[in-house]
Amino acid sequence: MKITIVAGARPNFMKISPIIRAIENLSTSNKPISYRLIHTGQHYDPNLSDTFFEELQIPHPHKNFNIKSGSQAEQTAGIMIAFEKELVENRPDFVMVVGDVTSTMSCAIAAKKANISLIHIEAGIRSGDITMPEEINRMVTDSITDYFFTTSEIANQNLIRSGHLKENIFFVGNVMIDTLLQNINRIKKPAFWDDLNLAPKKYYLLTLHRPSNVDEAGSFIELLNDISAHAGDVPIVFPVHPRTQQILQETRNEFPNYHFVKPQGYLNFIYLLKNSNAILTDSGGITEEASILNIPCITFRNSTERPETCSLGTNMLVGNDKIKISEAFQKLKNLKWPNSKTIPLWDGMASDRIISILLKIHYA
Incomplete structure (x- = not known):
């Protein structure tokens, strides 16, 4: 064959x-x-x-x-x-x-x-x-x-x-979960971890790359500001996708609680995900990994092709709705985020x- x-x-x-x-x-x-x-x-x-x-x-x-x-x-x-x-x-x-x-x-x-x-x-x-x-x-x-x-x-x-x-x-x-489970004991601390004084469960991890979120500079910056306001003093680690790099270079806005880093390899990224307080994303695949690792996940989309991450996992859809975003951060801060349940056949x-x-x- x-x-x-x-x-x-x-x-x-x-x-x-x-x-x-x-x-x-x-x-x-x-x-x-x-x-x-x-x-x-x-x-x-x-x-x-x-x-x-x-x-x-x-x-x-x-x-x-x-x-x-x-x-x-x-x-x-x-x-x-x-x-x-x-x-x-x-x-x-x-x-x-x-x-x-x-x-x-x-x-x-x-x-x-x-x-x-x-x-x-x-x-x-x-x-x-x-x-x-x-x-x-x-x-x-x-x-x-x-x-x-x-x-x-x-x-x-x-x-x-x-x-x-x-x-x-x-x-x-889910073959993505095969990879996650096969490599979870091989994950590596990123080189910048100590330089940024990061500590487990003391930071948010952010990824954004979808055109609806990043292609229009004004709405993108507004979303970053909203996230920053809700995060407060908690650092936000943001591996910047090539799609978003240019817009960030063009803006003069300052984001004091953001750490903008280069795109990460798989082992470094999963380390950041596993040790984060929550993942803030518009990715589909990351919601799967977050659910298996039982990491709270706020997704800046109005729909998902992976509904099991919402019904059985840790994923919550908020889109760009300011009320939903605020409610999600309140759940995080009040430690009321639901734990992940078993997702059928996501077993490696x-x-x-x-x-x-x-x-x-x-x-x-």
Whole structure:
């Protein structure tokens, strides 16, 4: 069985790591598995790409397209052209795409145009917000996928309502949590920890990168000011995504309780998350990790494609609603944040389930 695995952006790297490990562990002489790893180069900052390969012990990719920056259309076209050529030269039995980034959709389209069976890891999740580029990527990818591997029963139902066959949908759990649990004992204190006099549970961790939050300078600065006012004297550690760096450089506003740091590698970031008083974010994946680590999570979005992080985890959606933001900080300060409950199959074994199922499909 030959699988071409696609990674293009930071969330992808965390998802492919345990899958590659499962392939290496489950391949046998009777049922051999080989894989070819493709890095599209969608994320090209070393802190968002190279570091993750090293820290998560992912083999160097067999091919890196080095697509780099550009508009959505430019990235999509560049990735599709490069991946089409790759599939002609190295045709697999399956193409595996993960998550919902531009690379996911682009390579899914190229694979199906080449009549190659398509696997989507983390299929079926929906935010209901069509203004999010990721939502479009999910919908397009799932519309042409052959084998769906899901993180929740809710995702299963989303796919079934879209007309997909139950026998091609497999609820296996969450590969992001596989990576978290496999590496939790390897996390590392960032170099700036002592310089900033940080202490466990004595700071907030902030990440913001969604266009709706950071692309308009005025509303972005207003949100930072709101967070700062509620945080009071508690430091806020903010690893600055490249998307937000330019706006911060352009503003003259001063934020005395913020510590702006460079994007962090996986092991450093999880250390910061695990030891924070709370995570303040607009990310989807981080809400999953926070829920498993039982860290309070305030999410600056009005919807989520991961509703189980709200119903069973530690996630609370506040959008940019000042009242909801204030209420969330009050819960934190009054120590009334709900504890996380068990989320079904988020147990570190999702990748093994995926590869076991693919072996049965291919060698049936």
